[in-house]
Amino acid sequence: MNIEGNTIRLEKSQEHLFNFFSDVKNFEQIMPENINKFEVDGDSFLFGLPGLPEIRLVLKEKTPFSNVTLGAASSKLPFTLSANIKEITENKSEVSLIFEGDFNPMMAMMITKPLNKFVTTLSENIGKL
Incomplete structure (x- = not known):
């Protein structure tokens, strides 16, 4: 199963966005408003949304300035969530x-x-950064 969020253009450098997504505690800023739990532990975070089981995401892979990939800590639900970052100009990027x-x-x-x-909500919230 693949789900692709909308491509969001931001007035931020590719490096700035890469550093933002590389720090897992920043994901709290783009989570849905109805989040009922968010806990950071090293390179991972646990979050809970109403009606869904709590999920722990772990920082799996980073490709400097172009990609940050998180993966599920549990093998019961194997998935990844990747932020792909593309430079448009020095201070404008797409995610x-x-x-x-x-x-x-x-x-x-x-x-x-x-x-x-x-995924749509995360993308929309990235646009508000």
């Missing part, structure tokens, strides 16, 4: 979020709508 998960068809059917909403 797109990509969610990739490996779920059985029944699970995929149940979580597609909430995940689409989640």
Whole structure:
């Protein structure tokens, strides 16, 4: 299952955005308003949203200035969330979020709508940075 968020243009440098996404505590700023839990532990964070199980995301991979990838800490729900950052000019960049998960068809059917909403909300909140 792949879900791609909207591409967001920001008046920020590629390096600035890379550093923002590399620090997991900054993800609290782009989470949905109805978040009921957010806890940082080293290179990971745990978050909870109403109606969904709590999820721990771990910083998995960084490609300087162009990509930061987080992955699920649990193998029960294997997925990644990547922030791809593209420089437009020195102080303008684009960010797109990509969610990739490996779920059985029944699970995929149940979580597609909430995940689409989640990725869309994250993308919209990135636009407010």
